[in-house]
Amino acid sequence: MADASGSPSTPGGFGERVLELVAEIPPGRVLTYGDVAALLGSRGARAVGTVMARSGHLVPWWRVLRAGGHPPTGHAERALAHYRDEGTPLRPAATDAAYRVDLARARWRP
DNA sequence: GTACTGACTTTTG
DNA sequence: CCAAAAGCCAGTA
16 A cells, blocks of 8 residues: 555664554553563664654554653643543543553553 | 754653 | 753654
8 A cells, every 4th residue: 555644764664663563552551652662672762752753643642651651742632532532541640731641550561 | 974853761959 | 849961762864
């Protein structure tokens, strides 16, 4: 298929593996950028974020969060709608945008 | 080949 | 809790 909307420029490389892994995260579960990188055998949490910004629209990006359980920068409201829809364990936060994900329960363990 | 950017992480104050 | 700094990795110019 002529995927012309955001395919990784490096086929078979890091970006493609990130999308494959994120696509396999089951609903109600989440992974942190650092976890995704670690599962791929690297520590490039930033590199994972770069891939999401580039091709995240092809995968359930809301299932990938930062350390601490905060949603991706600039997408908190969009992610919240998905979490409530999938029943992701959220935790009330006083000094946050309004919430944070309960990593202790939502973190996916492959 | 080097330099810069970025949906990050962690430590320190 | 917040702010700043250093560290790390992949992609692009």
